[in-house]
Amino acid sequence: MRSILVHAMNDAGFDARLQVGLDLCRRFNAHLTVLQTITYDLVVPTDPFGVSAVEVSQASMKLAEEFREKVESKLKQEDVRWDWHVEAGYQVQCLIRHAALNDLVLLGGTPDGSEGRRSFSLAGTLAIHCRTPIMAVPHTANGFPADTAAALCWNGSMEAARAMRAAVPLLSAASAVHILCVGDPAEEGDEKLPAVSAADYLERHDIDCEIVQLPAGKEPVHEMLRKAAEARKAGFMVMGAYGQPRIVETLFGGVTRNVLAEPPMPVLMAH
Numbered sequence: 001m002r003s004i005l006v007h008a009m010n011d012a013g014f015d016a017r018l019q020v021g022l023d024l025c026r027r028f029n030a031h032l033t034v035l036q037t038i039t040y041d042l043v044v045p046t047d048p049f050g051v052s053a054v055e056v057s058q059a060s061m062k063l064a065e066e067f068r069e070k071v072e073s074k075l076k077q078e079d080v081r082w083d084w085h086v087e088a089g090y091q092v093q094c095l096i097r098h099a100a101l102n103d104l105v106l107l108g109g110t111p112d113g114s115e116g117r118r119s120f121s122l123a124g125t126l127a128i129h130c131r132t133p134i135m136a137v138p139h140t141a142n143g144f145p146a147d148t149a150a151a152l153c154w155n156g157s158m159e160a161a162r163a164m165r166a167a168v169p170l171l172s173a174a175s176a177v178h179i180l181c182v183g184d185p186a187e188e189g190d191e192k193l194p195a196v197s198a199a200d201y202l203e204r205h206d207i208d209c210e211i212v213q214l215p216a217g218k219e220p221v222h223e224m225l226r227k228a229a230e231a232r233k234a235g236f237m238v239m240g241a242y243g244q245p246r247i248v249e250t251l252f253g254g255v256t257r258n259v260l261a262e263p264p265m266p267v268l269m270a271h
Helices: 014-028 053-075 091-099 121-129 158-166 168-173 195-204 221-231 254-261
Strands: 003-008 031-038 081-088 104-107 134-136 149-153 177-182 210-214 234-240 267-270
Touching (some): 003 014, 003 053, 014 104, 031 053, 031 091, 053 081, 091 121, 104 121, 121 134, 121 254, 149 221, 158 168, 158 234, 158 267, 168 234, 177 221, 195 210, 210 221, 221 234, 221 254, 254 267
Parallel strands (some): 149 234, 177 210, 234 267
Antiparallel strands (some): 134 267
16 A cells, blocks of 8 residues: 545545555555545636636636645644645546545545534445545544554455455554454355355465454344444444435435445445
């Protein structure tokens, strides 16, 4: 893991994902790329009273430049290699393009209108549409501790397997790896990969792990996974991103959607 991309927006979660990016870069001797996106809705005139495109563009660019100068002054004091890119356009397209030559993309959430809640729809969309693993970073994250444990959410799917493979560098560096499974393994179909196969794969990478079988009950699966991860003092979660990319409203399966609704810790996803 030598190239890490951080989405730069002047939002409440930027400091958290920047710190996560810096910690990961130090851990893996990686290069940090900061991508600042300026969306078209900021530079295209929509005011019916005649605000010109030049005026809107200048105002947006001025705010963007002020934000960039503030963050760059901090980055210059860090012991991490970094560069900064600014692009105007659709966020998803800009991020997918830059993600192609990075090993991990760090994204945050934006207010969704509910008190205290944030939407990680951008992270979920990127996880579905691009090949690079995505990490959704909550605004409450305090960096990425070197001695943190990992919670691998396993349901035997291809998506879970891809997420696990993408997370191998992080899992190799974790202090402990817990494979969390919900339900009775005897009831799983032949199309599912058993948790022991995941453990065998990790063992070939010299990663020790523990399989945790959580009995299915009335509690939602995402709540069971969250509580199990927190009980084991995990610093991040790994899970597959499930859904149909054709319809934005139904992109995510229930567990993915609910974990992203309020992630308790950084969540690495891959589709």
